[in-house]
Amino acid sequence: MKKMSLAAAAVAGLVTALPAAAQFQKPGDAIEYRQSAFTLIASHFGRVAAMAQGKAPFDAKVAAENIAIVSTLAKLPLTAFGPGTDKGHGTEAKAAVWSDAAGFKAAADKYVAAVEKLDAAGKTGDFAQIKAAVGETGGSCKGCHDKFKEK
Numbered sequence: 001m002k003k004m005s006l007a008a009a010a011v012a013g014l015v016t017a018l019p020a021a022a023q024f025q026k027p028g029d030a031i032e033y034r035q036s037a038f039t040l041i042a043s044h045f046g047r048v049a050a051m052a053q054g055k056a057p058f059d060a061k062v063a064a065e066n067i068a069i070v071s072t073l074a075k076l077p078l079t080a081f082g083p084g085t086d087k088g089h090g091t092e093a094k095a096a097v098w099s100d101a102a103g104f105k106a107a108a109d110k111y112v113a114a115v116e117k118l119d120a121a122g123k124t125g126d127f128a129q130i131k132a133a134v135g136e137t138g139g140s141c142k143g144c145h146d147k148f149k150e151k
């Protein structure tokens with residue numbers, strides 16, 4: 001019993017030490033994970049984007065809360081584009097994600113950098129800074145979608 005629990009602890013330790021991508025048991029799990037993460041990011045980013053576009057009243061506290069969530073979630077889907085996750089589960093990822101891995105990484109890096117700026121802007125509570133950072137972040141979403149996402 002003691003040995004079993006030690007083994008279980010060793011496995012748990014190994015799993016947490018591996019790159020995040022290794023947590024998926026099946027390719028479909030990774031696809032669903034990245035889709036779920038993008039859904040949440042789009043929802044929270046969308047609330048801030050609506051304020052930036054004047055479609056919702058600007059509230060610095062609400063903007064900061066939503067930006068903090070975007071910031072926390074931003075990198076999660078990027079761990080879920082491993083080999084074999086290019087088909088099924090309604091994925092809209094284009095083959096270019098894997099055939100142009102360098103291009104995909106460049107687009108992902110641009111998005112991560114934009115979200116870092118958005119995070120900093122959210123902390124200032126300044127509308128102009130948030131608006132500019134929303135524009136850059138939205139542009140990075142679109143830039144990646146144009147090349148790497150169907151539709």
Ligand code: ASC
Pocket residue numbers: 042043045046049138139141142
């Ligand atoms: C969003 C959202 C996206 C991006 C993109 C920007 O709010 O859900 O995918 O912005 O539309 O062009």
